[in-house]
Amino acid sequence: MLPDKLSSNLHGADAAGIDLATLTPGFNDTVHDSQGVFRALLDALSRPGKIVSIDAVLPDLDQDGSTAAAHVPMAAFAALLALADYSTPVLLQHEHRGLSDALRFHTGAPLTHDHAQAVFAYLHDAESMPLLDAFSLGDPETPENAAMLFIRVDSLTDGTPMTWRGPGIRDSHAVRINGVPDSFWHERALLASQFPCGIDCYFVHGGSVIGLPRTTRVEVV
Amino acid sequence: MSTSAQTPAPSGPATRREWLAILARTPRACMKDALDTALDGVSPPEFDWLRAPDIGLAMVRGRVGGSGDAFNLGEVTVTRATLRLRVREGRAAVGIAVHMGRDKERATLAALADALLQTPAFEARMHEHLLAPLAARIADSRAQKQARAAGTKVEFFTMVRGD
Numbered sequence: 184m185l186p187d188k189l190s191s192n193l194h195g196a197d198a199a200g201i202d203l204a205t206l207t208p209g210f211n212d213t214v215h216d217s218q219g220v221f222r223a224l225l226d227a228l229s230r231p232g233k234i235v236s237i238d239a240v241l242p243d244l245d246q247d248g249s250t251a252a253a254h255v256p257m258a259a260f261a262a263l264l265a266l267a268d269y270s271t272p273v274l275l276q277h278e279h280r281g282l283s284d285a286l287r288f289h290t291g292a293p294l295t296h297d298h299a300q301a302v303f304a305y306l307h308d309a310e311s312m313p314l315l316d317a318f319s320l321g322d323p324e325t326p327e328n329a330a331m332l333f334i335r336v337d338s339l340t341d342g343t344p345m346t347w348r349g350p351g352i353r354d355s356h357a358v359r360i361n362g363v364p365d366s367f368w369h370e371r372a373l374l375a376s377q378f379p380c381g382i383d384c385y386f387v388h389g390g391s392v393i394g395l396p397r398t399t400r401v402e403v404v
Numbered sequence: 405m406s407t408s409a410q411t412p413a414p415s416g417p418a419t420r421r422e423w424l425a426i427l428a429r430t431p432r433a434c435m436k437d438a439l440d441t442a443l444d445g446v447s448p449p450e451f452d453w454l455r456a457p458d459i460g461l462a463m464v465r466g467r468v469g470g471s472g473d474a475f476n477l478g479e480v481t482v483t484r485a486t487l488r489l490r491v492r493e494g495r496a497a498v499g500i501a502v503h504m505g506r507d508k509e510r511a512t513l514a515a516l517a518d519a520l521l522q523t524p525a526f527e528a529r530m531h532e533h534l535l536a537p538l539a540a541r542i543a544d545s546r547a548q549k550q551a552r553a554a555g556t557k558v559e560f561f562t563m564v565r566g567d
Contacts (some may be wrong), residue, residue, distance in 0.1 A: 204498060209455075288454070
């Protein structure tokens, strides 16, 4: 059940205006596909820096008429389909009719524009992403209430070299991600002192993700 | 859950709300026969599932006397399905079925019928050979039930005391 304070400012699954004639179908086999995606996401978050591919079969979100720049990676669509439900408000950084209609129809998740309310957020353009502490970091008693971000990046193999250390990584892991501004790493490092509160992120490119839990220490080389 | 849908008046073609109500009250065997008759050997268009038939629970709520506080009457199993016809051009018709029970086959037939009822090429035949007989079947069974109930009617009256 949604708390009362959430009921305003959300446009939920029952709001009219989903265009069924152009709606993108979801998973073929909802139960098993979303279990598979969940498993892959879990794997990515427990092995930070490992490139995990998501094998779900999903139709292309973008119908003709949308430019390449507006293309939503399959992995982000699959992850949101698998994770979101009626109790998890989703924030989409940019308006995307196909994605928002599909999420509302298939998952029943309400969409929000309020960063503090969002449980999941899809950030299409990392360069213009909002400040990290605008999102919910959770409370010390309920750190699981923090937001989870899906950040679209240009590449998971090519970019600024970084060294990641922390739980789930033996010694250290060299990671290269292209398309995330330096300010993001700086803001994220400042949040480390608030542990167990913090933000978990996924970097998404095409059908692959890299997980970055709040416990990982990132060193930009 | 709304129970306000009435059996359509015999005049004029049924609106979508009315035909969804008719389909929701029709058992699978009747629906299959009527759909076969209406299609008359023509194979129905291909379709894609937007939401393959799935089964869930819905809480039915009621109000005592229609005006009391709402209370939870109980849960019912509900099958729902949404499909979209494949069309070469123009807007594709979307068929929806939400039924009590766990019969996925029936939900599939009803969603297909709903989509065909919105397709100009099939519309007239479907109204004539699918909806009309099914509506008549429902009206008939309702009339029979009313007649049975009317037979048990008891007139209560009180003698006026003469004082």
